[in-house]
Every structure is written in structure tokens, then in C-alpha cells.
Amino acid sequence: MTDLHRSESVVAERKLAVIAELFLRRTAEVESDGAWTSTAHEVVEAEIGAALTMGRAAAGRLIGLGMSLRTRLHATREAMARGDLDMYRVRLIEDATANVSDDWIGEVEHQLLEQVLAPPRSGGTGLTGRRLTNAANRIIARLDPAGVRAKREKAQADRFVGVCAAEDGMCRILGSVPAAQGRAFDARLRELANTVCAKDLRTYEQRRADGLSALVDGAGFVQCECGRVDCGQRSRIATTARKPLVHLIMLDATLAGGDEPAYLDGYGIVDAAHAREIAADADVEPVPAPSSVVPTTYRPGAVLDTWMRVLAGGCEWLHCDVAAWNTDLDHHRPFDHSDPAAGGPTVAGNMTAYCRNHHRLKHSGHWKVTADGDIELVAPTGHRYRTRSSGLLGAGRSDAGGRDHDADRDRDHAAAAVRRRTRAQNTEARIRAERRRRRAHLDAVRRRSPGAQASGACAADEPSPF
Incomplete structure (x- = not known):
């Protein structure tokens, strides 16, 4: 098993090396032809995605990792080529060292790999996961303080909410938001889940999920499903629900009770019964075939x-x-x-x-x-x-x-749609900005530290005092 794992790492390194070489070749072609609308990164994303049967985001991550190994993390690449580092740990190293300056990356990488690749004969077991990241941060903080990733700022910049298709007519909602916003969201769902009467048979988790619909509709409460005529919650006056624009395509036969599945835009195939449930509260419009008369306009009607x-x-x-x-x-x-x-x-x-x-x-x-x-x-x-x-x-x-x-x-x-800045330039600008913020933070700490007035600020080429 160990030999197979090492062999997998060797093959992965060769794949990343080929991807990096392809990216460099396409970059030269794109730079010599400034009229292209797509960057070299997008061109290679498409080629990798087609060849390896993967989406754009996954292909982009392989390009980034391959270029890091080729241009910055030389020792890491050699260790991966020997089978000493797998893809997971290589990704951790790349992420932790992304903001380290070119002057320090060699030494940071050397010291980090001494710990990550601790040989078994000396009693070492190597590092992975959080321990690897912590070791990297300690080394970087000592050698290149401005290169320590501003974790909270980066997390704030990377906030997102996504909705992706799941099985059986369901979707998964995932995201990363600031802690205070997340806690407020959690508290609001809890409030909405408790707006039904005690006879409602849904579980607490089901009522929280239904609370999302109440948030989207602007209703302010979850409709009680106890079924009792004398339910105290039935007297609530619901606001007019906002109807989000969702496109569901189905055949007339399906709408009439047939079994042919429907298609939900952005999701995919849904079964006939589920489609009719969605359509029950929707505006249904026929989709006629376009006229056989060829229009003379650029935009379709x-x-x-x-x-x-x-x-x-x-x-x-x-x-x-x-x-x-x-x-x-x-x-x-x-x-x-x-x-x-x-x-x-x-x-x-x-x-x-x-x-x-x-x-x-x-x-x-x-x-x-x-x-x-x-x-x-x-x-x-x-x-x-x-x-x-x-x-x-x-x-x-x-x-x-x-x-x-x-x-x-x-x-x-x-020809008229040239990008103002490439993806690589955007990445370099982001790293410079993070390093500037980190350096400003360190300068502020130095000014507040005891003895700062007596000794003066450290010169730019002096080592960090902490």
C-alpha cells in the first residue's frame, strides 16, 4: 500500500509538471497575440478540463499548483517526484507559503521540509494537516513576518454562499460567512422554526430548513402544518410572498399527470411528481417553437x-x-x-x-x-x-x-476585448496587498511595544523583534 501511495505521488508530480509546461507555452502564445479575449489561464483550463474530464475550477487549481512547484517550491517538487510527498501535503505547503517573499521562500521551504519529511529512522513521523500548517506559520513568522497569511482577512475575502445539486430532487447549500453574520443567520432560523404550534409534527431540523423558504419569501414565519382548524398560528397574516425567478421546463403530458421527467434550470432532471409540485404555485407559460422566417436582427427575439x-x-x-x-x-x-x-x-x-x-x-x-x-x-x-x-x-x-x-x-x-490585467497579475497584486497589511500591522505593534520610544523603530533590514 505504501509503495502504491508513493507511486501515485510520482505520477501526480509528472502530471502537474506537464500542466505547468502547457501553461507556459500557452502564455507565450497569448502574450504574442494581444488580441485574445481569453487569458492563458482560461485557455489551459479548457484544455485540461476536456482532457481530464473535470470542471473549470478543478482545472484551475491544478494549474496554480503546477506553477507553484515549477517556479517557487523546487524542493517540494523534488520530494513529490521521489514519492515522499502526496498531493494533499503539497497543497497544504503551497497554501501556507503563498505570501512568502522570493527572498525567503527557499529557506522557509528548507526548514519546513525538515519537519514535514522527518525520517522514520530518527523517530520522526512527519507532519500533515493542521500540524503542518502550524509549523509553516511558525517558520514564516520568524523568517518573513510580512509573509504570514492574514488569516482573518483572507477568510473574509473568500466568503461565499453556494447552491449545488444533490440527489433525489434536493440541493445542498454551503458557504463561508463572517462569524457574527453566521450566528445571526442561525438565530433567525431558530426563531422561524419555533413560529409553529406544538402540534406540528415536523422535526426541529425540518422546520429550520423550511425557515429558509420563509426568509426567501419574506413571510416572517413558517406556516404551521398541524392541520387543526383552531390552530392559533392560522390567524397570522402572511405577507405577499416574493416569487423568485426559477425556470422549470416540462412537457404538457407531464403537467397533465404523465411520468416524463422535467428539467430545472441550474439543477437538472427532476421527477414528474416533483415537477408538478413546483409548478403548482408557478406561472405556467407555453414554449412555442420559433418561426421558420429567418430574422435579420443580431439579437434573438x-x-x-x-x-x-x-x-x-x-x-x-x-x-x-x-x-x-x-x-x-x-x-x-x-x-x-x-x-x-x-x-x-x-x-x-x-x-x-x-x-x-x-x-x-x-x-x-x-x-x-x-x-x-x-x-x-x-x-x-x-x-x-x-x-x-x-x-x-x-x-x-x-x-x-x-x-x-x-x-x-x-x-x-x-481584438477589441483585451483584458486589462492577467490572472497572474491579479494574484501578485493580492499578495502584495496582504504583505503590506501585515507589515503595517507589525509596525503598529512595534510602536506600541514597551521601549519603542527609547530604542526607536527597527530598521527595515533588521530582524523582527518577535
Whole structure:
């Protein structure tokens, strides 16, 4: 088992090295062609995602780790190549040392690996998890105080709330918010859970979950489900519930009681009974097929817009889960603004839904898109990947109008959309800002420390007093 684990680390290091090399090559190509709308990072994300069957975020994390090993953490890379460090511990080291200056990273890494890779013959067991992170922070605080990650500030900057699909018609809500906000949220759910009478048969946890709906609707209380006519909670006057915009696509037969599943935008397939429950309190609108008359306008009309999103089911790039109503509708064959009748018609067969990131990538001219019902993406390496629309009616899409596009025209189209700053520049700016805040904090502590007036502040090149 140990040998297999070491072999896995060796292979992982080689994979990260290949990813880093690919990123550097694409960076050189992108920098020599300033008209691209997509950064090298986005280009490589797409290539890795297609080749390794993963989403954009996972591919991006591999790029970041591979580049850290190539440019900063040389000893860590060597240890991983020997099989001495696995992917988990390498990620911990990368995260802990992200703000260490180039002047100190070599020494910090050397001292840290002495503890992380403590040889068994000397009685050491190595470090992992929180102990590894703590060891890194102690070393960095001693050698490069400004490089200690401002934990609370970083956590504040990384706050988020996400909703992701789960099984059986459910979703999971996850997030990271400031402690005070989280405690207030928890207390409010507790209050809402207790707005029903004692005869309500739901568990406390179920009532807390139902409290989320009350928060979204603005109702201010959870509807009691005791079923008693004399329930004291029935006298509550509910405010008019706000109806969030949610798109549920279903066939007429399903709405009438059939078993054909429906499609919930941003989630996926839901069973027929669940779909009818959702539709019971919704505004139901038919989705007509678009007219056969080819329009001469660039933007699709409301009917075609809805029809395309129903067909697509989401971003139609490989392994992308962005909801259909959060995408752009893109012309495969570019629309001819000077002569709309000459080509690039605004029809279903000439349009595809892409999220903003993959829309930019398609227009970079680096990927080719063709289709014969399905969509085929041709990577810069020549590898071909096929993807099918995920919507309820996606399999019935017509390819009238053609899907091959002119890469040269796409690149010309991109010329005016150059990014102001690359992702690498954004990362460098963030690290500089964190180091400045940390340095300012240390200076303030020094000024408040006893004896500061007598001895004066430490010179910039003197070691930290603590």
C-alpha cells in the first residue's frame, strides 16, 4: 500500500509538471497575440478540463499548483517526484507559503521540509494537516513576518454562499460567512422554526430548513402544518410572498399527470411528481417553437431566446454546469452586420449557449466548433471532444444554418476585448496587498511595544523583534 501511495505521488508530480509546461507555452502564445479575449489561464483550463474530464475550477487549481512547484517550491517538487510527498501535503505547503517573499521562500521551504519529511529512522513521523500548517506559520513568522497569511482577512475575502445539486430532487447549500453574520443567520432560523404550534409534527431540523423558504419569501414565519382548524398560528397574516425567478421546463403530458421527467434550470432532471409540485404555485407559460422566417436582427427575439435555453439546458461547453438562463447565446457563423442576409443567421441551428468564460474562449479563435446535432470542440492540440445539449429537448435540435465557424473572424471579433490585467497579475497584486497589511500591522505593534520610544523603530533590514 505504501509503495502504491508513493507511486501515485510520482505520477501526480509528472502530471502537474506537464500542466505547468502547457501553461507556459500557452502564455507565450497569448502574450504574442494581444488580441485574445481569453487569458492563458482560461485557455489551459479548457484544455485540461476536456482532457481530464473535470470542471473549470478543478482545472484551475491544478494549474496554480503546477506553477507553484515549477517556479517557487523546487524542493517540494523534488520530494513529490521521489514519492515522499502526496498531493494533499503539497497543497497544504503551497497554501501556507503563498505570501512568502522570493527572498525567503527557499529557506522557509528548507526548514519546513525538515519537519514535514522527518525520517522514520530518527523517530520522526512527519507532519500533515493542521500540524503542518502550524509549523509553516511558525517558520514564516520568524523568517518573513510580512509573509504570514492574514488569516482573518483572507477568510473574509473568500466568503461565499453556494447552491449545488444533490440527489433525489434536493440541493445542498454551503458557504463561508463572517462569524457574527453566521450566528445571526442561525438565530433567525431558530426563531422561524419555533413560529409553529406544538402540534406540528415536523422535526426541529425540518422546520429550520423550511425557515429558509420563509426568509426567501419574506413571510416572517413558517406556516404551521398541524392541520387543526383552531390552530392559533392560522390567524397570522402572511405577507405577499416574493416569487423568485426559477425556470422549470416540462412537457404538457407531464403537467397533465404523465411520468416524463422535467428539467430545472441550474439543477437538472427532476421527477414528474416533483415537477408538478413546483409548478403548482408557478406561472405556467407555453414554449412555442420559433418561426421558420429567418430574422435579420443580431439579437434573438424572446421566443427564440427561450427556445434556445430550453434546448441547451446550460452552458454547452464540455463539463460546464452554468445554468442556461445565465449564459450568452452565441452565433456559430458570425452575424454579418453590414449584410444580415449574407450569413450568420440568428436561428436555432446557428446559435449555442455558452457561459461568459467559454463564450470568450470560443471567440479567441483557439478552439474550433462544429456540429451535426451534437457539438464537437476541437482543441488547439487537435484533440476532438463531443458534447450534447443537456436540456429536455436538446436531442431534437436542428443543425440548420450550419455550426462551423471562421476562426479568423472570431479572432478579429476579439481584438477589441483585451483584458486589462492577467490572472497572474491579479494574484501578485493580492499578495502584495496582504504583505503590506501585515507589515503595517507589525509596525503598529512595534510602536506600541514597551521601549519603542527609547530604542526607536527597527530598521527595515533588521530582524523582527518577535
